[in-house]
Amino acid sequence: MVTSSASSPKRTSKKKSSRKPKVVEHPLSSESLFTSRETGWLNFNRRVLAEAEDARNPLLERLKFLSISGSNLDEFFMKRVGGLKRHIAYGVSPKSADGKTPLMQLQEVRQSVIPMLKDQANCFNKVLKPALEKENIxxxxxxxxxxxxxxxxxxxxxxxxxxxxxxxxxxxxxxxxxxxxxxxxxxxxxxxxxxxxxxxxxxxxxxxxxxxxxxxxxxxxxxxxxxxxxxxxxxxxxxxxxxxxxxxxxxxxxxxxxxxxxxxxxxxxxxxxxxxxxxxxxxxxxxxxxxxxxxxxxxxxxxxxxxxxxxxxxxxxxxxxxxxxxxxxxxxxxxKFEPYSPVVTPAFMEEGPGLFNAIKMADQLVHHPFESFSASVEKFIRIASEDPKVLAIKMTLYRTGDNSPFIRSLIRAAEQGKQVVCLVELKARFDEERNIYWATELENSGVHVVYGVVGLKTHAKTALVVRQEQEGLRCYAHIGTGNFNVTTSRFYTDLGLLTAREEITNDIVEFFHYLTGRSLKNNYQHLLIAPVNMFTKFKAMIEREADHAKAGRPAHIIAKFNNFEENDLGVALYAASQKGTEIDMIVRGFCAIRPGVAGMSERMRVTSIIGRYLEHSRLFYFRNGATDPVDGEFFIGSADWMYRNLHARVEAIVPILDRALKEKCWEILQLYLKEQRQAWSMNSDGTYTKKASNDIGIHQTLMQTAKSRAKVTEETEHTE
Structure with a gap:
């Protein structure tokens, strides 16, 4: 049974192409296929609490982790426990993926929460308070x-x-x-x-x-x-x-x-x-x-x-x-953690229209908070609002934060006569009041505000800029994994693609028609759009990897996101594992998959990364039979592999087509898969085991990597 969640992906290709892997069948129909979402979430919060207990973290940061574990638990009761209680009150008993009724789930929640409350108290009273006293607090x-x-x-x-x-x-x-x-x-x-x-x-x-x-x-x-x-x-x-x-x-x-x-x-x-x-x-x-x-x-x-x-x-x-x-x-x-200033990559040193030229010359992939959000994404929209050649700006706003520079830029653009369209998601839970306020402010300034597609919450993170250039209209787009929120950009890890590729921007134009009009387009050429084609394309790519593995070709899936609970994709992943596909999942929160089960998921590994920054980026990789792993397919976007994201929300996933950016994505995934300091390995019963290591940790590594990459680029340009 494979248990290491940090095994090197390059190892998976060794001799795999020379012979077919042994196929071990396992029934894929019982409720024991999946773990409990509620228990999985509580296990995640216990991992957060472990950061408060970890003496390797700075003392006041440990106090913050304790606070986060408490805040997380509050939200869990408001949303998940509240929902379960409402099911019981209404007399409906939908079972969870692991076959439990709402009443059974509530009982399980209480059994898990009470020990967690004791652990929080012990951490505060017996660990943190004495440590604070040593520092004269x-x-x-x-x-x-x-x-x-x-x-x-x-x-x-x-x-x-x-x-x-x-x-x-x-x-x-x-x-x-x-x-x-x-x-x-x-x-x-x-x-x-x-x-x-x-x-x-x-x-x-x-x-x-x-x-x-x-x-x-x-x-x-x-x-x-x-x-x-x-x-x-x-x-x-x-x-x-x-x-x-x-x-x-x-x-x-x-x-x-x-x-x-x-x-x-x-x-x-x-x-x-x-x-x-x-x-x-x-x-x-x-x-x-x-x-x-x-x-x-x-x-x-x-x-x-x-x-x-x-x-x-x-x-x-x-x-x-x-x-x-x-x-x-x-x-x-x-x-506290040593302060870190995000790197400004060379392409975003440009001011004014020069920024558009840099994006037109080559796609740009920014990795926050290691690379500056303010100097890239925020700057992109600000310059678009000021540039007289920009005719239109379209954006989706899910959680934008207070005093948002994006709101100011959109209002400025509308006042200058540009066509500005903003989809404001009113149903972003716990941000509804703030979003109502900003929607009203935007409308009062002449921005065309829409509230999304009927019946669906719009969770996509997209922006489109239409610019008049010498050769005609040119579109520029941003597709990201995180919200247009300056505050969270400092604490959440996210990826964002800025591109002028027509094959991508043409799809983005159609996507905004879908959001603001009544377009029923279902044949996007490059984008994966939920609920239109994302689920079917992801499932098809998983099945394609299984076919490659069965035929003896290199087959590897790496999926990094926040949470997993989608039974059909789960069954497809199990089947792919049985046929020989190596599968690595980097899932911060709860994960309903059971890795490492003999005959079912021996080639599946699940890792959770908890640390200084909240892991929020969604990055997907399919090797697709490629001899060189970098020649595989990479995607980023807004969706987790959750039923709600794939079937009941509007989401956008974009492929990474530029070879240099593929190399960057591969490097990022390799660092996550090799991580020891901040990594937890998921066991087949849904519990997690902390990897024992005194390494510096993935977030520190990514900070150093961003600085080194920027320095090398600067030196290369200076030499040229």
Whole structure:
């Protein structure tokens, strides 16, 4: 059985072409073919938490990884647990790929989450806090403060906190208050001095304030106390003459899984706005509380919120690790990753129309954040908006971020009389409100705004620039794996192709006609477009590799993306493996495939890369019988191998045709496949094993590679 997920692809071609591989048949119909998506996702989050536990990472970065693991878990409950609970409430029981009902999946989730919460708490309390103390960063309880510190904090509380607080009691004259999603609350059990009746009051811990208060701002030592603890210590001021029996910090998570049929709505914008309003009041799917809870209060909250014991989670650590940002953001460079400035490649040194000439001379493939996003993709759109020869700009926006330079460029272009079309995806989950705002701003500036194809979420990352040149109209295109988002471009690994090749840009023109009009085109020559032809082409390429392997020709598939759950492609991959195809999958998140199963997937290896940057790029390789592996086929684009991406979204994948760019893609894939420091190997049961190594890691390697490549190019041009 093959277990190494970092085996060299070149090895796969050795002697493969001289004889046919032995074919071992395995039944491809049982539910045991696939692993659970929910468990796979939780396993991924455990790998994120492992980065917080890893002493090789800088201390404050470890604190950020802990925060990310908590934030990830929040989103998981809002989306996945919320969806499963809605299935149960509606009486529908679709089974998962591994044959589990929604109820079985919920039980499995709880069994996985409880140990993870303990691991998070151990990481924070037993590992990170002591390590922080060694660096003179102390996270203290109220009882640990000096008298001077208590006095300082009380003054801060009286001036900055007390006026903001709003105690809300529950009695016949005051109904149970609305508690917003993921807000931290302090539940207080009260009673009147001459009464035995218990009363409940809720205090929202205000997020507008720092969640950790520095006790002596002028001191060279960093000493903090949590805002929650400070409020708890001063409850008597909020409930004068009342007896405070107990106080408990808790937090609610609400369902963010939509049940609204937006596709039948006459006005999609109005439907999304209504969904956002409803989400605020959606059903509660989780209640978290701290240790040693008040049993009366827990029972009271369960009754008011209609929760069961399975919805209650006792946290031995913090309720919200994202509150630690005030600590992780401290200006202590020695406790953080060394700063990195993305490389600006020579083609993008050009200003003005010279940039278009560089793209016309040769396709450009940029690898973010190692190569600058701002100096390439952002610059491409900015120059297009300013160039008087540009007649039209068309873009898809999925998550663009706040104060986006792309929005400013599109508005500037429209004001100059250019035809500007922007598809804004309103259904980008958790970005709906921001996208509604920007869509309105664009429309008010004269940009033609469309909201996509009815029934499908548009996830493609594409831009088209139409320019009047001496020989006639020339189109320039960008097709990428990531969003047009300057902020995430600094932390996500992504690839983007800028090209003026007519065979590509002609397809992109047709693609935008599909997005903005009612084009039913289904014969794109080079692009893989979901849901039009992407699934069938990917499946055909997998089957072609199997045919090559069966005939004794070189056969190798490498697929790098975020998540995998598409049963038909899974079965095709298993069949290809059985026929002798070597398959390497680099999947950051969950992966439903079971690699290394005798007779089924012996030639399949799955690797997950977790580290400084979030792996977001999608890069696909099919050797297609080529003697030289670089002569195989390479593709990049927006789609994972997920059912939703291939069948229920609009996605775009583009081939890499330039030989030099193929070499660049091959080099990138080789580095990922050989990675040890940040790599985890997936086992056939869905668990993962960390590769033990003290290497510098793939992200550091890619930073060095980008700098070296740029230096060599600069020296070559200087010599010429």
């Amino acid at each position: 102390h996270l203290l309880a109220w009882k640990d403060l000096t008298e001077k510190e208590k006095e300082n904090v009380k003054k801060y509380y009286a001036r900055n906190v007390f006026p903001v607080l709003t105690p809300l009691s529950v009695d016949p004259g005051h109904p149970f208050p609305f508690i917003s999603n993921l807000s931290v609350s302090l539940g207080v059990t009260l009673k009147y001095p001459n009464s035995e009746e218990k009363l409940f009051a809720r205090l929202k811990v205000p997020k507008v304030l720092p969640q950790w208060i520095r006790t002596e701002p002028e001191s060279p030592i960093f000493r903090f106390v949590s805002l929650q603890e400070v409020i708890k210590e001063n409850l008597a001021d909020l409930f004068p003459s009342m007896q405070v029996l107990d106080a408990m910090v808790f937090r609610l998570t609400r369902n963010a899984d939509s049940d609204q049929d937006q596709e039948d709505a006459e006005d999609l914008l109005e439907a999304i706005e209504e969904e956002l309003r409803q989400r605020r009041f959606a059903e509660v799917v989780r209640l978290e509380h701290g240790p040693n809870p008040d049993p009366w209060m827990i029972k009271f909250l369960m009754e008011e919120l209609e929760l069961t014991e399975d919805d209650i989670y006792e946290l031995p650590g913090e309720l919200d690790y994202t509150d630690l940002s005030v600590i992780s953001d401290l200006a202590l460079p020695k406790l």
